[in-house]
Amino acid sequence: MGPPLFAHPLIRAILLAGLYLHIPFCEHKCIYCDFYSIESLDPIDSFVAALKLEIAMQSGRSADPFETIFFGGGTPSLLAPRTVGEILELLHATFTIDAGAEVTLEANPGTVDERKLAELRSVGINRVSFGVQSFHEDDLKFLTRIHSADQARDSVRAARRAGFDNLSLDLIFSLPGQTMERWDANLRSAIALEPEHISCYSLIVEKGTPLARMVESHQVSTLPVESDARLYEHTMDVLLSAGFEQYEISNFARPGLRSRHNSNYWNHTNYVGFGPSAHSYWNGRRWWNISNLRTYLEKIDSGELPVAGEESLTSQQLLDEEVMLGLRSGGIDLDGIERRYGVRLEDGSGEELLRLVADGMAVRDGSHFRLTCRGYLISDEVSGSLLSRVEMV
């Protein structure tokens, strides 16, 4: 069985929980990506059978409703819509799913057409997150994406015709040599497609990826930190002017259309993950699945949960995460933190909080303290500084 259900004394009022399904297949591995996936599609049927067994093993996890379902990966859009429908039916039969649940599927524009999108809509997907990354062909080639910019545009338009009214686009900035003009053109192209949500991530050179080897061997150079910061500031300027709200360091949404699933990750809401490498969090306990499809299949075949590791978060870890994640997203509740952890962040940092507000980097409303868009730029420094002055007893 999985980690036990228990009521951690520091957990905030129970919020509706989420379900995550990791679909570990990609047609081609992009040079920058360190998510777990394999390039062979042969084991898809065995994987789906095992995934269904893993879901069944978690029945009884909670009688409370789940409010989000997220198919991530890998490339979930490689699954046949009929298979996605079967998985959703099983989730509905196994758990209580909120009637208005947000059901997202990540899609690679190179793997969908209007018919497939319409079928995905008809089996219950109501939000699609497209991995666009760039609208410049040479960027897409550099990143070894399998699609063109036109395919990305066509996929978004096809999703509209298929009936989707909640679409998100992922973009990557700070590519080697990227100029402000080229990044600006990407942002304008994304806005022109009128998505409800845009995520903008700075390119990270993850250890062990082909990109890391290219950087180590000086084949490519990363952008200086100052250029990265300028591109990020420009991102905020352009998207906020276009009517998007920034609700997390990398995420922008039309009013009322934030990703509920991702928001839950940032506020310690419970979620259960299925599939290789999927992570779960439940009432102060975190566990993660094996990042290897073959071992995952063997474990499920022998009736065991495919868990690779688990930890019960200490009060200090919970506090650290609450402050760090809160400052990167919707803010922190100073009174709530005092109630739950017995620490007053203001004791050692009162002046710093005042200065951040005076400098326009933060906003204080009663006991709620949050960073402004400009403040997001220094969120790591602020959380490090606040946490360095508190000591839990």
Ligand code: SF4
């Ligand atoms: S398609 Fe997505 S998950 Fe697959 S390798 Fe590329 S970035 Fe990673």
